[in-house]
Amino acid sequence: MMIVMMIGPAGSGKSTLTGAYARWLESELGARVFKVNLDPAAEYVPYTPDYDVRRVVDARRVALEYGLGPNGALVKSMEILAERLDEPVRAIEDSGADYVIVDTPGQMEVFLFRDVSVRLARALEPVGERLCSLFILDATAVKEPPDYAFQLLLAVAASLRLDLEVAPVLNKADLMPASLQATGDLHSDYPWLSKSLKAHRSLYAEMLHELTRRTLFYAKKVRVPRVSALKGEGLDDLHRLVLEMQCACGDLT
Ligand SMILES: Nc1nc2c(ncn2[C@@H]2O[C@H](COP(=O)(O)OP(=O)(O)OP(=O)(O)O)[C@@H](O)[C@H]2O)c(=O)[nH]1
Ligand SMILES: [Mg+2]
Numbered sequence: 001m002m003i004v005m006m007i008g009p010a011g012s013g014k015s016t017l018t019g020a021y022a023r024w025l026e027s028e029l030g031a032r033v034f035k036v037n038l039d040p041a042a043e044y045v046p047y048t049p050d051y052d053v054r055r056v057v058d059a060r061r062v063a064l065e066y067g068l069g070p071n072g073a074l075v076k077s078m079e080i081l082a083e084r085l086d087e088p089v090r091a092i093e094d095s096g097a098d099y100v101i102v103d104t105p106g107q108m109e110v111f112l113f114r115d116v117s118v119r120l121a122r123a124l125e126p127v128g129e130r131l132c133s134l135f136i137l138d139a140t141a142v143k144e145p146p147d148y149a150f151q152l153l154l155a156v157a158a159s160l161r162l163d164l165e166v167a168p169v170l171n172k173a174d175l176m177p178a179s180l181q182a183t184g185d186l187h188s189d190y191p192w193l194s195k196s197l198k199a200h201r202s203l204y205a206e207m208l209h210e211l212t213r214r215t216l217f218y219a220k221k222v223r224v225p226r227v228s229a230l231k232g233e234g235l236d237d238l239h240r241l242v243l244e245m246q247c248a249c250g251d252l253t
Helices: 014-029 059-066 070-083 086-095 108-112 115-124 139-143 145-162 186-200 203-215 235-247
Strands: 002-007 033-037 099-103 130-138 166-171
Touching: 002 014, 002 108, 002 115, 002 235, 014 033, 014 099, 014 130, 014 166, 014 235, 033 086, 059 070, 070 108, 070 115, 086 099, 086 115, 108 115, 108 145, 115 130, 115 145, 130 139, 130 145, 130 235, 139 145, 145 166, 145 186, 145 203, 166 235, 186 203
Parallel strands: 002 099, 002 130, 033 099, 130 166
Antiparallel strands: none
16 A cells, blocks of 8 residues: 655645546546545535545534634644544445545645644555645746745654655646746756845745755655646656655665
8 A cells, every 4th residue: 555645835736636636546546546625624625535634523513612713723623533533544444445535725834844644644654555645836936936945844844854765746737937947946947046045136045055954865756747637647757656656765866
């Protein structure tokens, strides 16, 4: 069983890609795929989850019960989920699927940079033959170099925080003009990103420039697949990357 965790900024396409990649695995490989929705605040999920965390904790009910706003309710929901992780873990274990795709909450910082994600990663590690994570980058952010640099930094931070193999994926490639030279790999993007951040002339861009330069030390060089979850394009390339992560050969270039 291969477990793939989809993480990434709000709206980058985690849920759309979960559905698209699952359909691709089923139709191209005849694989048995188990789809997990771990977002307690999801109003709409563009696939039919085989396990839905909203059965255990629903952010809307939590908001009413504890008198919280939407963000406070999500934080509380994550605290509740952290104590009940055995339920999704057991469902995944029992599924007997070839591939498990775990779609995580849109409020990435509440999930990723809190204890719950690390606990989940450690609980899932012994379940599958291999656990890896895809960091979904939103290609439309490339138009604003500081926003794009920030996403690349988050991808590296996520990998270190989870202590997992986390590979970036550039999604929404269908919206990316061919002239934009972004690859999604910090090492390859650094030369043009550095120039663009310098030209931006803001303290924010200056800080990001300094951080990206230093983060190169922690970032692995990766060949990043360009996909369109919406159009179902680039999924064969994405799958090759997942297989490379599975064989743990350590070279994702
Ligand atoms: N053009 C285009 N739109 C996409 C693509 N992938 C996702 N979208 C759109 O982007 C929006 C957000 O997609 P979601 O899949 O909900 O993103 P998410 O990361 O799960 O969002 P949250 O869970 O709310 O953080 C939706 O309107 C999708 O239709 C893509 O490859 N191309
Ligand atoms: Mg989502």
